[in-house]
Amino acid sequence: MLRRGRELGVDRRGTFLAVLLGTTIVTTFLLLLTSGHPRVPDRLADFAIVVTSPDAANRADAFAEPVPWSASEAQSLAERLRSVPGVEAVAVDHRFYAQPVLDGRPVTDSTTGHAWLGEGPPGPGEVIVDRSLGVPVGATITLLTAAGPHTWRVSGHTDWRGVYFSRPDAERLGPGVRAIGVSGPASAAAVQTVVGSAGTVSTGDARGVAEPRADARTRWIGMQVLTATTALAGFACVFLIATTSAYAVDQRRREIGLLRAIGATPRQVRSMLQRSALLLGLRAAPVGVLLGALAALFLARFLVGAGLEPRGYAVRWQPWVLAVACAAGPLISLAGTALAARRAARTSPIEALRVARVEPRAMSRGRWISGLTMAAAATGAGIAAAGADDLRDVGTYALFGAMALVAATVLLAPAVVPALIRVLLGPWPGVTAVLARESARTAVRRTSSTAAPVLFTVAFAVFVTGTAQTSTAAWETRRANTIGAETVLVPDGTPGLPDSASASAPLDTTVYVERSPVAVSGAESVAAGTALVSAEAARRYGRSVTLTFADGERETVRVAGTAPSGPLATDLVLSRDTVRRHDPSALAPGAYPVPPGPVPVGARAASPGEIARQADAEDDRLVRLFTMLLLAVSAGAGALAVANTLLMTARRRGPDHRVLWLAGASRGQVLRAVALETTLVVAIGSLLGGGAGLLAIAGSARSLSAQIGAHVPVSVSWPAVAASVACCLVLGLAAALWKPAAARQWRS
Template sequence: MLSRFSAVGVGGDRKGTFLAVLLGTTIVTTFLLLLTSGQPRVPDRLAAFEAVVTSPAAANRADEFAEPVPWSAEAVRSLIERLRTVPGVDRVAVDRRFYAQPLLDGQPVADSTAGYAWLGDDPPGSGEVIVNRSLGVPVGAPLTLLTAAGPTTWQVSGHTGWPGVYFSEPDAARLAPGVRALGLSGSPSMEAVRAVVGPAGLVSTGDARGVAEPRSDARTRWIGMQVLTATTALGGFACVFLIASTSAYAVDQRRREIGLLRAVGATPRQVRSMLHRAALLLGLLAAPVGVLLGALTALALARFLVGAGLEPHGYAVRWQPWVLAAALATGPLISVAGAALAARRAARVGPMEALRVAEAEPRAMSRGRWIAGLTAAGAAVAAGVSAASASDMQDVGTYALLGAMALVAAAALLAPAVVPALIRLLLGPWSGITALLARESAHAAVRRTASTAAPVLFTVAFAVFVTGTVQTSAAAWQTRRANTIGAETLLVPDGTPGLPDSTAGRAPLDTTVYVAGKALPVIGADTVDRGTALVSAQAAERYGPSVSVTFADGRRETVRVAGTAPPGPLIADLVLHRDTVRQHDPSALAPAVYPVPPGPVPAGARTADPGALARQADAEDDRLIRVFTMLLLAVSAGSGALAVANTLLMTARRRGPDHRVLWLTGASRAQVLRAVALETTLVVAIGSLLGGGAGLLAVAGSARSLGAQIGDHVPVAFSWPTIGASVACCLVVGLIASLWRPATTTNRDG
């Protein structure tokens, strides 16, 4: 009997819970797959080698993405000779990477800036290159390449599907004398190879060969992982929040059925068991569909992430069984958990009391809800304190996101306590029968009003938090930039990573050296004597009268510290003579030229004010942040809007009898629709106020943390058009969902 009775009049609730589980499982599957697919990838040119030997890692933090300490030419020759004595080694190939950028129609190809030594069969000859066929340059045709010395002409001898430009070993050795990786062919014993290499390098096989990926790819992958981690966290929170709130709301809406069951003799245990089974069944039905949709969505998003520059070339979805199993279990577990608390509360109600509260809700705030809400508020405060005291920007962002989640949860849990006051505030001044109906309906069902406002709260809160965090961060860096930049004109790169000697002349060069195994940025300038170095004021105490430096070609020299570098727009720990830098790093480029040399501006450069140098350095990060913002808003606003429609459709189905009573007692169709529309608008307004307040508090905490980081006041800023669009979207979706059922009901009954 219980199983038959439980199906009476609850089709809409089942559909609503089913859709919530489907949406949540899709989100979790999508972003878990994308997050776990971001593993280091073996470079295409090294994929055919059984093992890769890489030079020693730099002693930098992992998030600095420093290239390994290079081997010198002498060290490479010695290592190759020893490796060739290992039984089973058929070939040892030298991998080299350097700056080489094609010029097509006089313009640099922005997404192709790396040159490599060709490691396959049929290598190009001297003065020849192999290029990616997507460039459209036919075999035998000349191709102009930008290198650190300037533009030179090469002949295309072949095509490949790999990115970059490929040179013969002698040409590559001239452009990149330092070596960071060797490829081993054959079937040697890896233990024997490691014994030969010893502490001079790292031997990797299988997927571990991904350690040889370029640091630029590692940085891109790291940025993508930060984006996907935050989006996965937000998606997981959306999944828990929306499924749990919808499941609890569905149980709460079944008070009438529960009252009848209790009246005919159902025990609390039987009621709880029925509700748990229903939630579990819906979760089991919806989860597989959600996993399938999530897998398809992950495939599409993976291509988008590569195109947007959030993942490196070759990134693809990896199908890991444990990820699919975890996503499959998420929906049913959260569905049951969300229904459990509501089921326990509903099952405790006595038979007569259950029938009495079928039309009038019990008290809006239970003791458990108060405890959970205040706990979430305390967690938000703790996250805000942690963000304010964090010294690392990544930690600030993590704490801010956790604080925003806790504030949203606290606002949703504590909403019934403030809903009556908000109803009086928003509808108190209104008069007329429509306002009266909407006001009294919302006030008589405070818990229902809070539950239907919860998806709006979620949507608006994260619209405020995401856009506010981005706008406030941008304002912080603009303030910092304005405090450090002068007003002269510069020649800056345009579509290239830097300026070659043919454009820069004797302008300072950027390079990287290694001191005690740690990679350090270095400037090569003519203001320093040969064999000496100037140190920055911040780093002066870390250096003695001399410093031992390993250059990009793997050679080591000791230079004398001659003093402190004067302040300037280019900042580095060490300043060396320009010719010293060029001698050891044939691929070093100039970041800018000042003053601008006379004559026409060459390809790959443009004139700009000094602020453009800093803005250009931040341009790629700004673009990635915009993509990040779009992803976060798509997850929060998209899932929130669907949840608004779902919840209000569930409410409209349940309130069909109420609307018919109004119509039968003399209310016109227009009056019924106006009352429903006004109540829906009230719900959206309540959710927007609570969500906006939660988001504002989270952004204000981030602004204080940013101000402490840069030592200046940071104003709180928002993207009001985006926030307004989120509220408007919730309102439009809510009105359509809530008015559709009353309109069709009154039309049919009429």
């Protein structure tokens, strides 16, 4: 009885740990996911009301800036706002390119200049800078603007990011206006009446609409990462808790048989098992929520430092998130136990006692139906991914297809496990191999259950790393095919090249055609008042087109011909002088070919191959971080589940090891048999998981092939996969060998 009590304690501890781990993972990523909200810019935080210019007519995830007001329109609106009752002050916000240079290198995380909106503004030729730059008040600082490097005097410090100028200097460097701050107890409705359709009035947290588009893009990328990770974390939580709970019930068949033999009804058995699972879940979930909240604080700082979230991102403590995470563990544990308990409770007393030694058939009708349903869902997701036009849809279908495929493989694994056992251990001679082979073969359900966490870990290691490497290689190929053979002068630590780097390089800017943003290049070869358009854009524009420029001014230009092709080509090409006149902060994406003379600050020469590799270097870096995060969640959770499951199994198999000892087996023979069987389990899970992961990637590769018009081979990070398998094997062997190595019979 004492031994039975210890075995039940191990089963309960195993279920407790599964719920604890699952709840921790879900809490962490659900908190991070729900904490991503637009943040009010620091310079506008003291204004009760923020008025922003009209939104661009495009999808929100394109991150286009709002259509700007011209300087005269902004000034007129500001004068009308000052007449609203309750308005105490109105400040016009100007934003433009200004980047500090320290020790001959541009400061990469500070590229924006603003008009100072507070008290004590700097004078002409003076700036207020972030004190973290380390430039003392009264000293000079070199700033890169679109015209080139210039020296400014530092008149003050702030804790805000960016560089702050006097109003006249700000109007000269960035005449267009996209935000106006209003302070005082004025009502938002009265302000909106004055603004009308000329802009949007925001208060409270809604003022975050004025956040920089770069921050919005970073936050959006972070949300995509966290959405996928949260989905994977939820799947891991369901998978780990449900499989562990069901396995714990299967391990209690002897106890169930005894209860049925003394008169317990199936309903009483089900009630006992479900009540036990629920109580364990209720004990583990609060601890998991606490650990998940602490992990969220750490990961939030990591996400900001890694560039997956903008500066200022922090965990938001929302009670409903904690409640959902706390309820998830017990409910999933209850659901996982309910299915196994229903099957176990239907067993007759004699049969339950008998199957305590010999397992029933591994594949039930319900398991076949569930497994085939998941396989059909995975096939449907793969077909949808292969036919999707949007890469976001491809990623979503591929992830859900991978989840369904893993679930199908786990459910259908017992059907193929016997064949895999024969293939892997059939040729091996010796008593140890026979013991391991027959132990695994006569307990297919147990073997499949212990292999399931390995399958999960390896499948997602293959899928996650394969998806990242396959997509990265595909886009590098596409970029390389669009770049010519000439060397190009490209930005180095700056968002673009100023006029001092190349006075004739084409300038990039954004104009608006009926509020729709259009990327424009300004070239010297184009006459003033005319535009060249690409073949695709020619179908959208007629003989002339009216443009709203970055300074808010409108101008109609005549379409004069077709835009030239090249690595820096755009759909719309205007006169360079026109672009510079309307956008004093316009920068060149590169100089093609490289101009003569020394390479200036903030620029470097690059070959076509380097451009192909580094055109999206930042996005590729974020993809690698995304991959590491997903791999850490899947591999970490899976490896711990492997150790937990095998530890539960080892405690249950003490009598089997004692029988071998009584039959004459030595300690070394028993340990070798256990080690070989554990290695067999890891090998089976790795083979099935690797196959599932490769099938999931195949659909994504076909979709990418259609996107770029070239064959995309499947590429997987096999070292990462091998590390995941090795981690599972090491933890599995440690868990499986610990109990038999410390058994009492070896000391007797």
